[in-house]
Amino acid sequence: MRYKQGALMTGYVTILIKGDRPELFFQKCMRQGILVWNIKKTADDACIGSVRLHDVKELKTIKRKTNHKLTFIDKKGCPFLIKRFTKKRQLMLGLVISVMLIIFLSNIIWEVQITGVPTEVEEKISKQLDEYGVHSGAWIFTLDEPTAIQDQLIKDVPELLWVGVEQKGTTFYLEGVEKSVVEEKESTGPQHLVATKKGVIKNMYVSEGLPRVAVNDYVEPGDVLVSGIINEENEDSEEGEEDKERQLDLVAADGDITATTWYEVSVNVPLGGDYEMLSGNQEKKYYISLGNLRFPIWGLGNPDYEDIHRETNETPIHFLKWQLPVTFIDTTLSEKLYHSVERTKEEAINTGIMQAKNELQLQLGPESQIISEKVLHETTERGKVKLNLYISVEENIAKAEPIEPLSQGD
Amino acid sequence: MKKWQQHIRPWLVKYLALPSDVMLELPRITIIGQIHVYIENHQGLETYSDTELKLKTNKGFIRITGSAFVLKMMLPEEILLEGTISDVTFIPD
Numbered sequence: 001m002r003y004k005q006g007a008l009m010t011g012y013v014t015i016l017i018k019g020d021r022p023e024l025f026f027q028k029c030m031r032q033g034i035l036v037w038n039i040k041k042t043a044d045d046a047c048i049g050s051v052r053l054h055d056v057k058e059l060k061t062i063k064r065k066t067n068h069k070l071t072f073i074d075k076k077g078c079p080f081l082i083k084r085f086t087k088k089r090q091l092m093l094g095l096v097i098s099v100m101l102i103i104f105l106s107n108i109i110w111e112v113q114i115t116g117v118p119t120e121v122e123e124k125i126s127k128q129l130d131e132y133g134v135h136s137g138a139w140i141f142t143l144d145e146p147t148a149i150q151d152q153l154i155k156d157v158p159e160l161l162w163v164g165v166e167q168k169g170t171t172f173y174l175e176g177v178e179k180s181v182v183e184e185k186e187s188t189g190p191q192h193l194v195a196t197k198k199g200v201i202k203n204m205y206v207s208e209g210l211p212r213v214a215v216n217d218y219v220e221p222g223d224v225l226v227s228g229i230i231n232e233e234n235e236d237s238e239e240g241e242e243d244k245e246r247q248l249d250l251v252a253a254d255g256d257i258t259a260t261t262w263y264e265v266s267v268n269v270p271l272g273g274d275y276e277m278l279s280g281n282q283e284k285k286y287y288i289s290l291g292n293l294r295f296p297i298w299g300l301g302n303p304d305y306e307d308i309h310r311e312t313n314e315t316p317i318h319f320l321k322w323q324l325p326v327t328f329i330d331t332t333l334s335e336k337l338y339h340s341v342e343r344t345k346e347e348a349i350n351t352g353i354m355q356a357k358n359e360l361q362l363q364l365g366p367e368s369q370i371i372s373e374k375v376l377h378e379t380t381e382r383g384k385v386k387l388n389l390y391i392s393v394e395e396n397i398a399k400a401e402p403i404e405p406l407s408q409g410d
Numbered sequence: 411m412k413k414w415q416q417h418i419r420p421w422l423v424k425y426l427a428l429p430s431d432v433m434l435e436l437p438r439i440t441i442i443g444q445i446h447v448y449i450e451n452h453q454g455l456e457t458y459s460d461t462e463l464k465l466k467t468n469k470g471f472i473r474i475t476g477s478a479f480v481l482k483m484m485l486p487e488e489i490l491l492e493g494t495i496s497d498v499t500f501i502p503d
Binding site for chain 1: 454455457458459460479480481482483484485486
C-alpha cells in the first residue's frame with residue numbers, strides 16, 4: 001500500500017467534509033495531486049477521508065473555492081506525538097536525567113562480598129582490594145579484569161590458596177579458600193621407601209626403617225630402598241624355631257635418599273633468530289564503542305612508531321543488570337622493535353645447554369640439582385644445531401609405598 | 411485530423427499487438443472477487459456514496475454498485491474501491 005507508506009512518520013489528518021455533494025471536494029483534491037485515502041461517505045452530505053499533513057495547506061486553498069465545510073477530526077503520526085511530548089519538557093528532561101543516573105549508578109561497585117575465609121584474612125583481602133581500587137563507589141571500568149584481580153590477590157595475600165572473583169552486576173563476589181597448614185607428618189600406616197627412578201645412591205639419611213641399599217648401589221625403579229619391616233632377618237634365621245604366625249614389626253619407613261640419575265635430552269637451537277621487543281614507549285587511547293562504531297574520547301592521533309603492538313581492553317557498560325551495547329575501550333599502543341640475532345655454533349651450543357638445563361630443572365622441581373652435562377652428539381643442518389645431551393642430576397628418588405597386610409599363616 | 415487518429419489506433423492495436431487500454435485511452439478495471447475494484451485511466455469522479463460509485467471515462471461512465479464502499483485510495487486517474495461489489499455497468503454517452 002504505497003499511498004500509506006511513511007504516512008505515520010510524516011503524520012496525517014482525517015478530515016470531515018460537509019456540504020452538497022462532498023465527494024466532489026475530494027475530486028478536486030485529486031486533480032491538485034493531493035493523495036486522499038480511506039474515503040467514506042457517512043451521510044448524504046458528509047464525507048470523511050485521510051490526507052497527509054503537508055497537504056493541509058493546499059487543502060485550505062481548495063476549500064476557499066468551494067462552499068464545503070471542512071473539519072479536522074483526527075490527527076495521527078509522529079509529528080503530533082513529538083509535539084505532545086515536547087510540550088511536557090520537564091518530564092522529558094527528568095526521564096533523560098534518570099536514565100543517565102541509572103547508567104551512572106549501574107557502573108559503580110556497590111558491594112564487595114568476601115566469603116569462605118576467616119575474618120582476619122577477610123580484612124587483609126579487603127585491604128588489598130582497596131589498594132587495587134576495588135571498593136564500593138569505584139567505577140567498574142577503571143578496574144582490572146576479575147581474573148587479573150584474582151591472580152594479584154593470590155600473589156599479595158599469602159594465606160590464600162585460591163580465590164574466585166566474580167562480578168555480578170554491581171557486586172563483586174569473592175570466594176576464598178585459605179591455605180590450611182598441613183601437619184608436617186601424619187602418622188601413616190607401615191610403608192617402604194621405593195625407588196622411582198634408576199640411579200646410583202649418593203646419600204642416604206634414614207630416620208625410620210631398615211636400609212636395604214648402600215651408597216653407590218645401583219637401583220632400578222621399584223627396588224625397596226628402606227624397608228618398613230624391621231625384624232625380617234630374624235624371621236629368616238629363626239625359621240621354624242618360632243611360630244610363623246608371630247607378629248612382624250612394621251614401621252613407616254622414612255628418610256631422604258638422594259641418587260644420581262641421568263637424562264638424555266635433545267635440543268634444537270637455531271643459529272639465527274628474530275625476536276620482537278617492546279621499547280617501553282607507549283600511548284593510551286580511549287574509545288566508546290557502539291556496535292562497530294568507535295568514538296574516540298581521549299588520545300587522538302597515532303604515535304609515530306614504526307611497529308605497534310596493540311593491547312585492547314573492553315569494558316561493557318551496564319544498565320541495571322543488563323549489558324548495554326555500548327562498551328568502553330582502552331587501547332595501549334606500544335612501540336615494537338625487531339631484533340635479529342646471529343649466533344656462532346659455540347654460542348648456539350651454550351644456549352642449547354642452558355635451555356635444556358632450565359627445562360629439566362622445571363620438570364624435576366627445585367629440590368633436584370643438576371650436577372653436570374655432557375654433549376654426546378651434535379649435528380648442524382639447515383641453520384640449526386641439534387644437540388644430544390647427557391645430564392646427570394642429584395635428586396630424591398624415594399617414594400613411600402604402603403606395605404600390604406601380609407597374609408599370615410602360610 | 412482527429413478522425414484519422416481514431417481510425418489508426420484500433421488498427422495499431424490489432425496489427426501491432428499494442429495494449430488496448432493505453433492506445434484507446436480506455437479504463438482498465440481490475441476486480442478481485444467481490445471485495446476490490448481497481449480502476450485506472452478514468453477521468454473523474456461523478457458520484458460517490460456508500461452504495462454507488464460512478465466514474466467518468468473516455469466514452470461514457472462506469473457505474474459500480476454494492477454496499478459498504480470505502481475509497482481506499484484516490485490518485486489522479488486511479489481509484490481503489492473496497493466494499494462488497496454487486497454490479498459493474500457501462501453507461502455509454
